[in-house]
Amino acid sequence: MRLYVPATRNDLDTVTTTTARATWPIGPRVAHAVTPAxxxxxxxxxxxxxxxxxxxxxxxxxxxxxLQGASSPLRVVVTVEVPDGVVGTAVESGDDVSSSTVQVTDDVDAQVVCAHVDETDAGPDVLRVGQVAEADLDDALQAVVDRDLLWYDWTELDQAPR
Structure with a gap:
């Protein structure tokens, strides 16, 4: 099953790459997928x-x-393939939970397809979201949403910005 896993830049350091593939050991965590919902x-x-x-x-x-304190202020989404059996329905629920939310239920060596990482100069915009007053939050979020995440094939993960 293809998953889109929210991550931080430090997570990419745990990916193991060989000449044939890249694997990422992940445990139970929230991810996103094309779900029936x-x-x-x-x-x-x-x-x-x-x-x-x-x-x-x-x-x-x-x-x-x-915003919870990652050492790098860059957003990361890692696209992986995992066995269907390690994916369950989302544990979280409510208005803020996307209909694409799923839960990785077990430890698995996920096969990395690619990663998307903010360009380096997006860092200040990302950090600003956590620093602004509620009245300015929409503008700060829009500045981040307007930024593109750059695509890196699994063979190029070492070139992703820090």
Whole structure:
């Protein structure tokens, strides 16, 4: 199953890369995927649009991880393939939980497809979200959302910004 995993830059340091593949040991955690609930929420989207929606939700969750004190102020989304058996329904629920949210239920060596990482100069915008008053939060969030995350193939993870 393809997952979009919100992560931090330090998480990429735990990826093991060989000439044939990259694996990332992950344990129970929140991730995003194309779920039946997401398909129901976006019935007119094709598979690519649904994958993009799940990826965007993972990028939003990555922002939350960074604001919890990650050593690098860059959002990271790691796209992985895992066995279906290690993915369950989301533990969290409520209005703030995306319909793409799933739970990795067991430890697994996930096969890394690629990672998306903020460009280095996005760091100040990302950090600003955690520093502004509520009245300025929408503008700070928009500055982050307007930033593109850069794509890195699994063979290029060592080139991702820190």
């Amino acid at each position: 997401l398909r129901a929420e976006l019935p007119d989207e094709d598979d690519e649009g649904l994958e993009y929606a799940a990826w965007l939700a993972a990028a939003d969750d990555s922002l939350g991880l960074v």
